[in-house]
Amino acid sequence: MSGHTDMVLVDDDGIRIDGRKADEHRRVHIEAGVLNNADGSAYVEMGKNKVLAAVYGPRECHPRHLQDPTKAIIQCKYNMEAFSVSDRKRPGPDRRSVEISKITAEALEKVVLTELYPRASIDVYIEILQANAGTRCAGLTAASVALADAGIPMRDIIPAIAAGKADGHVLLDLNKEEDNYGQADVPLAIIPSTDEIVLLQMDGDMTREEFDHAVDLAFGACHELYDIQKEALKKRYSAVKGGDEDE
Ligand code: UDP
Numbered sequence: 001m002s003g004h005t006d007m008v009l010v011d012d013d014g015i016r017i018d019g020r021k022a023d024e025h026r027r028v029h030i031e032a033g034v035l036n037n038a039d040g041s042a043y044v045e046m047g048k049n050k051v052l053a054a055v056y057g058p059r060e061c062h063p064r065h066l067q068d069p070t071k072a073i074i075q076c077k078y079n080m081e082a083f084s085v086s087d088r089k090r091p092g093p094d095r096r097s098v099e100i101s102k103i104t105a106e107a108l109e110k111v112v113l114t115e116l117y118p119r120a121s122i123d124v125y126i127e128i129l130q131a132n133a134g135t136r137c138a139g140l141t142a143a144s145v146a147l148a149d150a151g152i153p154m155r156d157i158i159p160a161i162a163a164g165k166a167d168g169h170v171l172l173d174l175n176k177e178e179d180n181y182g183q184a185d186v187p188l189a190i191i192p193s194t195d196e197i198v199l200l201q202m203d204g205d206m207t208r209e210e211f212d213h214a215v216d217l218a219f220g221a222c223h224e225l226y227d228i229q230k231e232a233l234k235k236r237y238s239a240v241k242g243g244d245e246d247e
Pocket of ligand 1 (some may be wrong): 086089132
């Protein structure tokens with residue numbers, strides 16, 4: 001998020017480098033139940049982002065000192081593969097992945113009925129196979145579909161998308177160039193049935209009006225993503241019911 005580049009990110013007609021208008025998100029594709037050996041799973045593409053989420057549990061919580069006698073805990077691991085970005089990412093956890101894992105688990109705790117499973121752990125693994133900005137949102141979107149696919153009782157599923165500012169324009173769903181050279185990035189995740197915000201971050205600078213506009217754009221897009229998440233789960237459910245499952 002440097003805010004400086006010679007590259008024109010938005011042209012005179014308001015068109016972005018990937019051909020989108022300011023209020024358009026990238027193509028989204030969601031598939032539920034893509035892994036045989038996890039309790040639940042999902043694959044999400046948001047533009048060039050490719051993300052896999054796998055869920056295990058509820059199962060006995062290890063290490064045991066993390067157990068909560070009143071509810072299950074959600075343990076989340078967000079991991080960016082070494083090959084997911086053009087400059088090889090050093091494998092293993094770093095400050096960024098620890099932060100994203102924490103905020104993802106905190107968002108998911110708002111919808112999972114953890115009180116039904118005292119002392120248990122629900123483990124969520126998010127693997128970023130290919131990154132192009134917006135991976136924390138794609139990861140959270142995938143994780144909530146994977147939790148539903150695992151049959152874990154939830155109040156709702158969570159869609160997430162970012163909006164931000166580049167070349168002085170408020171834009172929905174920044175791509176990597178817009179994220180790197182833009183002025184601000186605002187990831188948002190909501191509970192669609194109540195419009196409660198479960199994740200809101202901001203990197204960079206915007207005026208209050210620009211921030212409100214960015215949040216409005218992201219809210220609208222979250223509702224669109226929500227429909228795509230539900231469609232993916234319905235498709236998965238009819239495949240299981242029809243006996244089309246891999247196993
Ligand atoms: N990125 C990268 N190497 C890193 C971290 C990030 O190339 O070690 C790129 C990647 O494309 C990522 C983007 O920078 O999607 C924006 O990263 P940010 O921290 O803003 O998180 P995100 O937008 O992916 O949630």
